[in-house]
Amino acid sequence: MNKVKRNVVGFLLAAVALVAAGCGTANEQAASGVPDKDDNITVYTSFYPLQYVAERIGGDLVEVKNIVPTGVEPHDFEPTAKDIVDITNADLFVYNGSGFEAWAEKAIEGLDQAKITVVKATDGLELLPAGEEHGEEHEETHEHGTEDHGHGEFDPHVWLDPTLLKAEAEKVKDALVARDQANSQVYEQNYQQLAADLDKLDGEFQQMANxxxxxxxxxxxxxxxxxxxxxxxxxxxxxxxxxxxxxxxxxxxxxxxxxxxxxxxxxxxxxxxxxxxxxxxxxxxxxxxxxxxxxxxxxxxxxxxxxxxxxxxxxxxxxxxxxxx
Incomplete structure (x- = not known):
């Protein structure tokens, strides 16, 4: 992350601390780490594919809010102070990781993870090196676009493989189940339907490629x-x-x-x-x-x-x- 982005995130985290100091009563309501049974679970996501996953799995039991506005390119997106404060009031915060959202990696340092469940969706996935061209039938690596460009050593675009988005979705499902065990069966059923849809899509892509x-x-x-x-x-x-x-x-x-x-x-x-x-x-x-x-x-x-x-x-x-x- 360059110096300007570090300064921006640092300012936002300072703003979060100031706002949080005046919001103690609201935060105390979530002190147990378990959502009020009368309220939907609030899930903040860092970009669209994770919003889609959370909505499919959570259904009517969750309120999903995506930080990056519609129509905005997310690579260089920087959240406002209000965005960061909103995340501190969430039940779950789901982000991709692996260098895709530099702001998210820094922002979670200021979150109370005893209250907010943080899901890094690429944890445990087998990642490809950044900047390389990949294909099973070609050994040649073309030297276009091979620099790091500040996004880390790994390619973060895992969601374009439906099987890897399914793996990310499972992490979201597990987090919802842990947060709201009373509705675990609903989350599991919704996840299984999503997984079936992604498996079907995977098969269609394989047939096309063949x-x-x-x-x-x-x-x-x-x-x-x-x-x-x-x-x-x-x-x-x-x-x-x-x-x-x-x-x-x-x-x-x-x-x-x-x-x-x-x-x-x-x-x-x-x-x-x-x-x-x-x-x-x-x-x-x-x-x-x-x-x-x-x-x-x-x-x-x-x-x-x-x-x-x-x-x-x-x-x-x-x-x-x-x-x-």
Whole structure:
């Protein structure tokens, strides 16, 4: 985390301490660590996929609030002092970890974990190194977007592999059960339904990948390593782990040459970041553009249309079906 971000988080934590000093009565109500039976459990999540998971598992028994607003790219998001104070009044705080939310890693240091259950959803998962291109059928590593970019040594985008999102969801389920044992059966049933939906999605992706003519796809942002690794594909990334990273002119030229060498017909950009670099690649290499959604958050249009993790992942699957012909 750079100096500016450390200062911002430090200021927010100081603000939390000041506000908390004036909110003792409210906090004392949760002192036992068990929610009032008449109230829903309040769950704060750090970004959209975890919000989706918590809503599916908790159902009507929980109130889920996502810290990152709809339409905001979460990589460089910084919470307000109010956001941090709100988290201190939650029953559960769920974040991805592994370098994805630098602010969350720091913020939890100021939380009373005797009152607030903190779930780091990537704990115990087998993580891929940051900045590498992954695919079972390709040993070559392309040198585009391989710098660390301040997001840690591991790629945090685990939710784009449905089986890994299922593993994250299980941690959320376990936390809810521990917090509210009276409703453990409801949480377990909801989790099992979600797990079945994710298993079905996984099977559909595997079938699509098995039928693909090509196994490589070019993306503007190195977010799809877990998806590629799961289904025997290879992502070639224009930028690194953060979508704000841009390649140098020399790297752009190398990418254009790579596109021609591998007969790649599309460059894929995402929903919450600028398509500028992808459009340059498309123009220089005379290829088409399409959207591959990293599901780091919903756009306002997606939210209004009722889109969710499953529907957007199936949109991604159809895009890849076309791109990999």
């Amino acid at each position: 039928g693909a003519t090509h196994k490589e796809f070019l993306v503007a942002h190195s977010a799809f390593g877990y998806l590629a690794h799961r289904y025997g594909l290879t992502q070639i990334a224009v930028s690194g782990i953060s979508p704000s990273d841009e390649p140098s002119p020399a790297e752009l030229k190398a990418l254009v040459d790579l596109v021609k060498e591998h007969q790649i017909g599309y460059v894929l950009f995402e929903t919450l970041a600028s398509p500028k670099v992808a459009e340059v690649i498309a123009r220089e290499a005379n290829i088409q553009t399409a959207t591959l959604n990293p599901l780091e958050g919903l756009t306002k249009e997606e939210a209004e249309a009722g889109k969710d993790y499953l529907s957007i992942m199936r949109d991604n699957m159809e895009t890849l079906r076309t791109v990999l012909q």
